[in-house]
Amino acid sequence: MATKFISERNIKFLLYEVFDMESLTQYKYYREHNRKTFDMVLKAAIKLAKDLLWPVFEEMDRNQPQLVNGEVKVHPSVRKMMKEFGAGGWITSRVPFDLDGEQLPHLMADVCDFIFQAANYSANAYAGLTAGAAHLIESFGSKELYDTYVPNMYAGKWQGTMALTEPEAGSSLADITTMAEPTDEGHYLIKGQKIFISAGDHDGVENIVHLMLAKIHGAPPGVKGISLFVVPKKRIDQDGKLVPNDVVASGVYHKLGYRGCPIVQLSLGDKNDCRGWLVGEPHNGLRYMFQMMNEARIGVGMGATSMATAAYYASLDYAKTRRQGRRVSQKDPTLPPIPIIEHADIKRMLLFQRAVVEGSLSIIMQCSKYVDLMKVLPEEKKEKYHLLLEILTPVAKSYPSEMGVHSISQGLQCLGGSGYCDDYPLEQYFRDSRIHPIHEGTTGIQAMDLLGRKVIMQNGQAFMLYAAELQEAISKAKKFQELEDATRQLGQALNRLEKVTKHLLELAQSKGPEHFLADATLYLEFFGIVAIAWQWLLQGIAIQKASNNDAKKKDLNFYHGKMCALRYFFGYELPKTLGLAERLLNGDGLTVDMTTEFFND
């Protein structure tokens, strides 16, 4: 099995050369950090990933969670990991110093998650979910809720979850039916069913803390009647002991992949003794939950990127060592076979993967940088980054998720028949990655969010800010002759995107929302390709700057290789927007008008 799952060189390139993380330390909030501490954190994250997560990547897949006597049994290393993640401060990497956190820039903390996920996505899910759930209580819960739950979560002793989905409410959260009955004792009595809850029950921690959506009796219908509750698996009784809270793990799903982490079905209040505590105000639950959901969506994009990254290095390793065939121009069968990496078609598949994964990592880190800027900048400057983050979230979730599956599939293809067998990890990545276009809002849902909400929000303000970011990159890139083609192509693609967007907005006026949103998924794909081209141009600028500044000799291959990936993206991927534009500009309402009976026979 290949032993490389990330490129430390590429991570440093993005952190320091493209996104200039060091510049964040000029602001008060991050001034305790410097390049040296960043490098130490990076080193520690890589070591932890290599020592703790990577060695059990396959094992956790082959021994998937089981429901035994009402409790989900997971791989024994989960308990160890949660402890180490808690003790090492990895769950609190983004938490302020005054709450005993590490107060790292999001750029830094997100990159650490990337490293952990690349080593073992399922394993990192436990800590990631816990961090997000604790952050939700920290942001919107009372001090009492904070004190009761968060310290144990940050210590890795208690698991956090997000409990949204129900049997009849997946993409449509408006239809949840889990009920919360107020009592005189400060808590609510919860009753209902939840499904598809990641890490929803397991024996690697002492307790599970569900951040759960439910409706208070008498609440308004739809999303405006949803409240957020803390519902622990075990609650603390008057003696301070943990006692069961009538939360039952009623099933664990058998999944295609992502098998290191259980997805659980929960039954709440079968004995009318399930207590939940309201977070914040009633009926505001979905708004609160969106904090965690938005973090989780970008987290899914990162997870997708990380798997595809590890898969890329596994296929690269194979391509370098496997010998087969000869060059097309040299077919003499008496010559020895060449490493398959020398075949153009293999290089194409490797460059495709590299262009996708390094472009995806870049767009996610762009979002991280925006989060950091929102933290450090004065109030009046925050709105810009808030809006950019809003419009990029569905893209940062979906592009890596959709393209990650394709990227891994090409990685698998590089190995031929071996890629289809479990002697190599590609087949596992292929299975694991297929969850990403589904969880935390399917691609279709992200598309509706992008076109139906984000593009039109505040009179198109977010879209205009986004276009301005691309224009700024184009202006900067114009200085470099090596980027001439790419710069021109990105300009054309942006024009095409603006034209398509304008056309769709007119369609909304003339034909209404159904026609407007019918091909939102294609629009998201289009938007995503342009966004990644932008990120590649930003990387191109950094490469050219370094090359012009006498890059170290040992870095030349790296920069040259990255330029090849950039050329690949502009040469092979960006032209896909031509066909998408053709369709989006000529929609005929086919999928709106067609009725169900035409699917008969």
Added chain:
Amino acid sequence: MATKFISERNIKFLLYEVFDMESLTQYKYYREHNRKTFDMVLKAAIKLAKDLLWPVFEEMDRNQPQLVNGEVKVHPSVRKMMKEFGAGGWITSRVPFDLDGEQLPHLMADVCDFIFQAANYSANAYAGLTAGAAHLIESFGSKELYDTYVPNMYAGKWQGTMALTEPEAGSSLADITTMAEPTDEGHYLIKGQKIFISAGDHDGVENIVHLMLAKIHGAPPGVKGISLFVVPKKRIDQDGKLVPNDVVASGVYHKLGYRGCPIVQLSLGDKNDCRGWLVGEPHNGLRYMFQMMNEARIGVGMGATSMATAAYYASLDYAKTRRQGRRVSQKDPTLPPIPIIEHADIKRMLLFQRAVVEGSLSIIMQCSKYVDLMKVLPEEKKEKYHLLLEILTPVAKSYPSEMGVHSISQGLQCLGGSGYCDDYPLEQYFRDSRIHPIHEGTTGIQAMDLLGRKVIMQNGQAFMLYAAELQEAISKAKKFQELEDATRQLGQALNRLEKVTKHLLELAQSKGPEHFLADATLYLEFFGIVAIAWQWLLQGIAIQKASNNDAKKKDLNFYHGKMCALRYFFGYELPKTLGLAERLLNGDGLTVDMTTEFFND
């Protein structure tokens, strides 16, 4: 679980309305058949698929083959199936009457295979491989070989295989090292290793007959030194008893999918007692094997189509019954949720699947029709269909294989989280289908075959005949106003294909074979999309003819639905050729020039 895995209506539409199978009965070779016998065969095939294959589709996946004491144990139903397939004449459906076959048109026999594969691809592989291997002996082997092996294979008692791949020779068959030493007793002594042999050993039959490539000592290097042998697992001794032939199943692969059929590693001649019998002339083995390989390649395309077809019906079934959300234009949460098939994005995903699977089935049946015409037409008219078949084989293998995976992935997506769990069959189809772009020549190999061999063969004769077929369809379609857009678009796409082809041929002249073939895989993708558009136009013509001839009322929904799928293909899929053309016309040799060290870091 959904119970529909094919559309009988669509099969009859293609057989009778598009490809006019009845017209074949005017020729002597097929004159014993008629519409009535065809319909009976179809009915029997559907019954067999439903009764025997479909019920164990999941079970064969969950209980994959195991190597126990040197023999591969498979699901007990395999033995029963092989018997039924033998007794029912399904292995001999294409065999002439005078060899005790059914002498069915290939169109008919191939459609039966489609039905079996849609019900259970792995299960059908046993009989399919046996038919192909027996046909190879029938075509090129001696009468003695025929009498010794073929009757038992046709009866379903003995399994046939194609044994090509070796540890160091996968895509590059030139490098096989399995050796054949002549003896004075008429047989050769075989020594070597074979890997990835489908149905290469199992306990569902009495014997396994390998059609194996090996090199005779002293043979010329490369593909010109390959010979074809029959190497049975058990040979017949002087007393007529089956005795071991020193063929050892040394391993069985654990695969992503396609688990109902074992893929086996074989060790030959460890005790210097493995006997093989030469088929035909020495050193002509690869040429002979190409008969089976070409059949198998189209068979893989059919298999990919069949899986994606069954997956389509499973996702359609879910989409019709699952309720979630409301129309975009009607968000009132007090209204009941609608079946998800009423959402435009779900209809888009269903139409995508339908456009892919019904287009793929059509291109395969087009090939079947050509095979039939080659059988019945006088010698001087055969060459046309031979050349058309040559140029379409890599396309008929690859388009369904590549797009089948995408189609199934969209089917899975329709189910959301449920699609990722094994309560529904989509995750299995997703795993199963990923083999198709790999086995029987990867997509990259097919691409080199199409552009590097078939397009240029006989001074471009095959390509010209192909273009003429498309032009003929365009002429016919011009009569129908409903097909106006599609007809125009196919004409434009054909022009684009001709332009790209011309450009690449010039590149071959100016820059040599490496540049010529560097993006062959993109060319294959381009070619494939145009070919499927052609098939949809042929279907469109049949639909319009039927509609103009007062189609039966119960058929109107069917025809209307098919027209929607046609519109989908031309509206959403064909425009992808724009981006592909852009790339193919502007190749910069990136993947030829880039060297390995740029992949470091």
